[in-house]
Amino acid sequence: MVGAPVLDLLRALVQEAVTHEAAFAPFLPSWMILLPFIGFMINGTVAYLAPERRKLVTIVGPGVLGLAFVLAAINLMLMAGVQEAEPVVRTYWTWIEVGQLKVDAALQIDQLSIIMALVVTCVSFIIHIYSIGYMGEDPGYARYFAYLNLFVFFMLVLVLSANFPLMFVGWEGVGLCSYLLIGFWFTEPAKAEAGQKAFIVNRIGDFGFLMGMFALFAYLGTLDYQGVFTMAPRAFEYGGPAVTLITLFMFLGCTGKSAQIPLFVWLPDAMHGPTPVSALIHAATMVTAGVYLVARASLLFALAPLTMTVVAVIGGVTALFAGTIAVQQFDIKRVIAYSTISQLGYMFLAVGVGAYTAGIFHLATHAFFKALLFMASGAVIHTMHHALEHAGEPAGEDMSQDMRNMGGLKSYMPTTFKTAWIGALALAGVFPLAGFFSKDEIIWSVGARGQTVLWIIAIITALLTAGYITRWLVMVFHGANRAGEKARTHLHEAVALMTGALVVLAIGSVVTGWVNIPEALPLLPEFTWLHHFLHPSFAAAEHVLVEHLGEPAHASPIGGAEGMWALISTAAAIVVILLVFQALKGKKYLPVREAKEPTGLLGILYHKYYVDELYDLIIVRPFKWVCMFSWRVIDQGLIDGVAINGTAYATRFGGWVLSRFQTGYLGTYVLIIVVGILIILGVVTL
Amino acid sequence: MFIEPLVVSALLFAIGMVGVLLRRNAIVIFMSIELMLNAVNLSFVAISKFVGVEAQIFVIFVMTVAAAEAAVGLAIIIAIFRHYGSVDVRNFRLLRW
Amino acid sequence: MELSQLVFYVFAGLALTSSLFMVTRQNPVYSAMWLVLTLFSIAGMFVLLEAHFLAALQVVVYAGAILVLFLFVIMLLNLGHDFEPDLKGKFWWVFGGGLGLVLFAELFVAINDAPMSSDIDMLTPWLRERGAVAGVAEPLFQNYVVAIEVTGVLLLVAMVGAVVIAKLKAE
Numbered sequence: 001m002v003g004a005p006v007l008d009l010l011r012a013l014v015q016e017a018v019t020h021e022a023a024f025a026p027f028l029p030s031w032m033i034l035l036p037f038i039g040f041m042i043n044g045t046v047a048y049l050a051p052e053r054r055k056l057v058t059i060v061g062p063g064v065l066g067l068a069f070v071l072a073a074i075n076l077m078l079m080a081g082v083q084e085a086e087p088v089v090r091t092y093w094t095w096i097e098v099g100q101l102k103v104d105a106a107l108q109i110d111q112l113s114i115i116m117a118l119v120v121t122c123v124s125f126i127i128h129i130y131s132i133g134y135m136g137e138d139p140g141y142a143r144y145f146a147y148l149n150l151f152v153f154f155m156l157v158l159v160l161s162a163n164f165p166l167m168f169v170g171w172e173g174v175g176l177c178s179y180l181l182i183g184f185w186f187t188e189p190a191k192a193e194a195g196q197k198a199f200i201v202n203r204i205g206d207f208g209f210l211m212g213m214f215a216l217f218a219y220l221g222t223l224d225y226q227g228v229f230t231m232a233p234r235a236f237e238y239g240g241p242a243v244t245l246i247t248l249f250m251f252l253g254c255t256g257k258s259a260q261i262p263l264f265v266w267l268p269d270a271m272h273g274p275t276p277v278s279a280l281i282h283a284a285t286m287v288t289a290g291v292y293l294v295a296r297a298s299l300l301f302a303l304a305p306l307t308m309t310v311v312a313v314i315g316g317v318t319a320l321f322a323g324t325i326a327v328q329q330f331d332i333k334r335v336i337a338y339s340t341i342s343q344l345g346y347m348f349l350a351v352g353v354g355a356y357t358a359g360i361f362h363l364a365t366h367a368f369f370k371a372l373l374f375m376a377s378g379a380v381i382h383t384m385h386h387a388l389e390h391a392g393e394p395a396g397e398d399m400s401q402d403m404r405n406m407g408g409l410k411s412y413m414p415t416t417f418k419t420a421w422i423g424a425l426a427l428a429g430v431f432p433l434a435g436f437f438s439k440d441e442i443i444w445s446v447g448a449r450g451q452t453v454l455w456i457i458a459i460i461t462a463l464l465t466a467g468y469i470t471r472w473l474v475m476v477f478h479g480a481n482r483a484g485e486k487a488r489t490h491l492h493e494a495v496a497l498m499t500g501a502l503v504v505l506a507i508g509s510v511v512t513g514w515v516n517i518p519e520a521l522p523l524l525p526e527f528t529w530l531h532h533f534l535h536p537s538f539a540a541a542e543h544v545l546v547e548h549l550g551e552p553a554h555a556s557p558i559g560g561a562e563g564m565w566a567l568i569s570t571a572a573a574i575v576v577i578l579l580v581f582q583a584l585k586g587k588k589y590l591p592v593r594e595a596k597e598p599t600g601l602l603g604i605l606y607h608k609y610y611v612d613e614l615y616d617l618i619i620v621r622p623f624k625w626v627c628m629f630s631w632r633v634i635d636q637g638l639i640d641g642v643a644i645n646g647t648a649y650a651t652r653f654g655g656w657v658l659s660r661f662q663t664g665y666l667g668t669y670v671l672i673i674v675v676g677i678l679i680i681l682g683v684v685t686l
Numbered sequence: 687m688f689i690e691p692l693v694v695s696a697l698l699f700a701i702g703m704v705g706v707l708l709r710r711n712a713i714v715i716f717m718s719i720e721l722m723l724n725a726v727n728l729s730f731v732a733i734s735k736f737v738g739v740e741a742q743i744f745v746i747f748v749m750t751v752a753a754a755e756a757a758v759g760l761a762i763i764i765a766i767f768r769h770y771g772s773v774d775v776r777n778f779r780l781l782r783w
Numbered sequence: 784m785e786l787s788q789l790v791f792y793v794f795a796g797l798a799l800t801s802s803l804f805m806v807t808r809q810n811p812v813y814s815a816m817w818l819v820l821t822l823f824s825i826a827g828m829f830v831l832l833e834a835h836f837l838a839a840l841q842v843v844v845y846a847g848a849i850l851v852l853f854l855f856v857i858m859l860l861n862l863g864h865d866f867e868p869d870l871k872g873k874f875w876w877v878f879g880g881g882l883g884l885v886l887f888a889e890l891f892v893a894i895n896d897a898p899m900s901s902d903i904d905m906l907t908p909w910l911r912e913r914g915a916v917a918g919v920a921e922p923l924f925q926n927y928v929v930a931i932e933v934t935g936v937l938l939l940v941a942m943v944g945a946v947v948i949a950k951l952k953a954e
Binding site: 689690691692693694696697698699700701702703704705707708709711713714716717718720721724727728731732734735736737738739740742743745746747749750751752753754755756757758760761762763764765767768773 | 828833
Binding site: 662663664665666667670671674 | 780
């Protein structure tokens with residue numbers, strides 16, 4: 001029973017390695033997925049049986065990722081060599097076949113999925129290397145790598161699948177791994193709860209995705225990408241209720257997975273997990289799944305202008321909202337977490353106005369510099385933790401991660417300092433780093449499509465971003481050190497593995513922007529490689545948009561060409577950075593023990609606009625009340641008491657009543673007989 | 687003279703039934719049952735004028751069976767009396783819950 | 784009214800009153816005596832209804848054998864003294880009487896419903912032809928011989944059964 005699909009799979013794999021097709025022939029695509037899975041199996045077995053064997057895990061864990069990255073790169077190059085390559089679908093076996101529904105275990109290799117796969121494998125590989133250093137002393141080393149490999153496996157299933165249900169398998173799988181990894185140190189209740197929170201909030205989104213899938217199947221009868229996107233333009237009317245409903249539900253799933261309003265609340269809490277996990281899952285890969293879904297289903301979304309508006313508005317508002325919160329956070333990772341939410345908002349803003357390539361572009365660049373920022377934070381935390389421990393002071397999370405205890409670390413951790421600055425500048429969108437090109441393109445696209453309000457929001461958020469990241473840098477690396485005398489002596493740079501990874505990511509943060517230099521910029525060669533490469537994936541959606549909304553303009557809402565605005569935005573960002581730097585450089589922050597909580601307007605920002613408390617009040621409490629009520633009143637009282645025990649009691653009582661008839665007394669029986677006879681006689685004679 | 691004997695028979699039957707219901711002495715209950723049987727015999731005889739002699743033959747059988755029944759029943763009462771020391775039917779409660 | 788009808792009413796009244804007395808006496812011996820009188824009255828009514836053989840049979844078998852058996856048992860169990868009072872309270876007597884009245888009413892309705900002309904007389908010529916005893920015996924032993932034989936067996940069984948039940952257990 002189980003053997004049959006495995007044999008089919010093996011047969012297909014071997015066939016893959018030897019067949020050549022005329023057009024683009026993917027090179028061992030299924031191995032991109034299999035390798036991490038094998039890594040999971042091996043590491044999982046080690047974790048279960050012999051957790052001390054770190055050497056094996058160290059080789060297998062990152063090793064499979066490296067191989068997967070190589071495969072992804074090969075496939076990308078193969079595909080890039082073919083002009084406008086057609087998507088290739090490889091079917092391995094039939095998964096579900098029920099009535100009209102037929103879902104295969106199939107992978108689709110096309111431009112969009114290969115770009116995603118490349119980003120995922122590249123960043124994952126670097127983070128795996130980093131993790132060797134970061135988690136080197138943790139007793140759960142093998143378990144960590146097992147989960148991490150499993151995560152990459154699911155993520156690749158998500159981006160490489162050829163139909164919605166298989167994507168959903170990946171979707172759920174990454175949610176599961178996120179839970180496992182956030183709550184990796186599950187012996188601490190706060191961390192375990194954070195994992196739970198992530199999973200439960202994700203679930204709400206998953207419900208949306210499922211409803212969208214069900215509706216899609218109900219209307220089209222198929223869930224394969226090829227089938228759906230061929231039939232969609234004819235089956236759905238533009239802006240009709242059907243496609244709007246489907247896409248809105250799917251977007252609900254996106255808000256859950258990608259931490260947008262209203263389901264973003266799990267991401268800051270997810271910072272309880274190990275920092276490499278935050279870097280990989282909550283910056284570069286899992287949270288981008290929502291953006292990928294919108295990009296993949298771009299045709300469906302393009303057919304539903306209402307949903308597109310919703311996506312763009314939520315993206316923009318979330319970007320601004322999260323940016324404001326990041327201004328007043330003191331945990332080194334929380335700032336970056338809210339920054340992630342904000343940047344994801346940018347990506348949704350992009351795909352919401354139809355600039356799909358811009359969204360994916362920002363996704364890729366963001367993966368690099370956000371991972372870099374997280375990992376720099378990780379290096380700092382690692383060092384602070386060590387230092388505080390050696391100094392005999394409390395070294396828990398609230399102490400080793402609070403920026404008020406840091407400061408002046410540039411002299412102690414030079415490499416980390418430099419790479420962190422590069423990452424920060426990339427995030428702020430300063431030329432010529434990656435963030436400049438991608439963020440600028442988004443802002444320009446929003447403006448070019450006439451969305452004035454969103455355009456302004458995007459610009460303001462960009463300035464906010466520059467502001468809060470500068471604050472972050474100053475508090476951590478500049479100024480006087482606030483860690484205390486004893487701890488200061490133990491501060492040192494991170495291990496080579498970690499710094500090496502940081503350097504690689506820094507290079508990536510610089511270089512990845514150069515895959516898509518628009519022509520409008522002066523003095524630079526035009527190199528819109530990404531646009532052309534991804535064009536086939538989005539051609540259908542863009543066609544629909546042009547048909548109904550017209551071509552995008554070539555000027556911003558208040559005039560001026562792209563080049564001019566690019567210059568303005570960079571200049572503004574640099575100005576903000578300098579201003580904030582000057583303002584905060586000399587500021588005397590109090591270390592945590594002595595600091596007070598911010599109050600007033602800043603206090604609201606510090607408390608994240610009390611969103612968690614609000615949710616607790618209007619959702620969690622009533623839900624708990626319903627549960628208690630259902631339990632005490634309905635289950636115990638009604639069902640147990642009345643229905644079950646009550647029925648038993650009534651039966652017993654009825655039996656008791658009837659037993660009174662059996663007196664054993666002859667006279668009673670005679671009387672009953674006589675009465676019966678009289679009744680019968682009466683009926684007969686009358 | 688058709689209906690008068692039937693009415694008498696009905697009355698005797700009713701009186702016998704009352705006796706069965708209301709008396710506690712087992713022997714008297716038995717005698718009331720005999721009275722009921724006799725009422726039935728009377729009604730049979732009353733209609734034999736119009737039905738033929740078969741009715742009277744039926745009466746013979748009734749009497750015979752009544753005799754057999756009386757014999758066995760009284761034997762039972764004797765046996766019970768030996769056990770309970772009285773023939774009050776209130777004592778016979780073994781069928782009780 | 785004819786003489787026979789008058790005599791019938793006399794016998795009927797006698798039967799009814801004596802049966803009432805029988806049911807209400809406390810002393811079982813008295814009840815037995817009243818039952819004897821009732822049986823005799825019924826025998827008289829039998830004669831008036833041209834069931835002469837049955838009248839004789841009634842006196843001989845019922846009054847003479849069965850009632851005697853009853854009296855034997857009463858005497859044997861010495862029930863003539865120290866008899867317990869019967870059912871308590873007037874309520875039960877009223878209730879029982881009511882049930883009796885209901886029964887009588889139903890039977891009365893049933894009797895009235897059955898139409899039968901008083902012209903037919905199947906009995907008198909039959910008996911005139913054969914005589915009182917032969918008129919009954921002939922069909923009994925010709926048409927219903929199996930029944931009579933079975934009844935004989937029944938009586939045998941009853942006798943054996945009575946002996947077995949009433950016997951003192953051997954020590």
